Amino acid sequence: MNEIAQPTHVMATYAEYAENRRKERSQALITEEPLSIRVAGSPYSVVMRTPGDENAHVAGFCLAEGLVDHPEDIVTISFCTEDQTNVATLTLTEERRIQAAGLLERKGFVSQTSCGICGKEVIEDIARVLVPVKAATVFPVSRIMAGVEQLPDYQPLYRKSRSSHAAVIFNHSMEPMAAAEDVGRHNALDKAIGKVFMLNQMKNACLAIMSSRLSYELVQKAGRAGLEMLVGISRPTALAVDLARSVNMTLACAKDGRLMVFCGDHRIGHAESLEFPAENPK
Numbered sequence: 539m540n541e542i543a544q545p546t547h548v549m550a551t552y553a554e555y556a557e558n559r560r561k562e563r564s565q566a567l568i569t570e571e572p573l574s575i576r577v578a579g580s581p582y583s584v585v586m587r588t589p590g591d592e593n594a595h596v597a598g599f600c601l602a603e604g605l606v607d608h609p610e611d612i613v614t615i616s617f618c619t620e621d622q623t624n625v626a627t628l629t630l631t632e633e634r635r636i637q638a639a640g641l642l643e644r645k646g647f648v649s650q651t652s653c654g655i656c657g658k659e660v661i662e663d664i665a666r667v668l669v670p671v672k673a674a675t676v677f678p679v680s681r682i683m684a685g686v687e688q689l690p691d692y693q694p695l696y697r698k699s700r701s702s703h704a705a706v707i708f709n710h711s712m713e714p715m716a717a718a719e720d721v722g723r724h725n726a727l728d729k730a731i732g733k734v735f736m737l738n739q740m741k742n743a744c745l746a747i748m749s750s751r752l753s754y755e756l757v758q759k760a761g762r763a764g765l766e767m768l769v770g771i772s773r774p775t776a777l778a779v780d781l782a783r784s785v786n787m788t789l790a791c792a793k794d795g796r797l798m799v800f801c802g803d804h805r806i807g808h809a810e811s812l813e814f815p816a817e818n819p820k
Contacts, residue, residue: 587720
């Protein structure tokens with residue numbers, strides 16, 4: 539399971555025009571490359587991602603797809619960069635390969651944005667691999683907002699490139715368990731979840747905070763990981779709220795000092811009395 543380090547960013551020069559002046563400047567640009575994921579000996583999917591954390595990425599991705607439920611379902615994960623192929627291969631146990639045969643034959647599950655299907659069909663499709671998440675945790679608002687304020691601490695690549703997304707997984711005590719960055723928000727969540735999953739610690743994970751909006755694919759990934767709450771810094775999509783509500787997940791947006799809970803309000807600690815300014819629709 540050894541991984542080969544690849545650059546997450548490259549330096550580039552650009553011309554800046556401001557105040558009737560032209561200046562030569564340099565900027566780190568985030569790397570974006572394809573990763574071919576093979577499962578059980580056959581091609582399954584190709585994702586565009588920032589190099590790094592390939593084993594965790596593949597593990598988290600396959601958990602979200604319903605291909606694995608436990609780390610023990612995985613025999614090996616290997617990653618090859620020879621001839622710039624960027625191929626990751628996951629081998630399942632024989633028992634799990636038989637259980638996941640239907641998903642393997644289908645390939646490219648609805649964790650990838652699809653065309654030609656309606657929102658209701660998406661939710662019905664995803665429901666095949668999701669079960670309602672437990673409601674065991676009450677989250678004080680102050681602890682959630684403190685977690686959001688910590689997010690920049692886990693974004694070194696963003697500080698260089700200004701173009702990456704981050705995901706941080708927290709336990710029931712709101713202690714960080716894993717973090718990841720990537721050019722794609724869904725990849726960042728797969729990587730962070732995958733790190734916890736491969737350590738067999740998903741039972742202790744309960745919340746993810748992300749530096750992005752929340753779409754239905756992210757709810758699917760969080761739901762497959764059993765996370766009770768997903769927080770973003772931009773408003774969620776309507777389909778994300780519908781899916782989160784259907785699996786008993788709390789979905790929220792933290793912005794400008796306020797926490798907006800779109801579903802699953804029963805997990806929020808109301809003992810804290812907070813006064814928020816009127817909502818700005820912009």
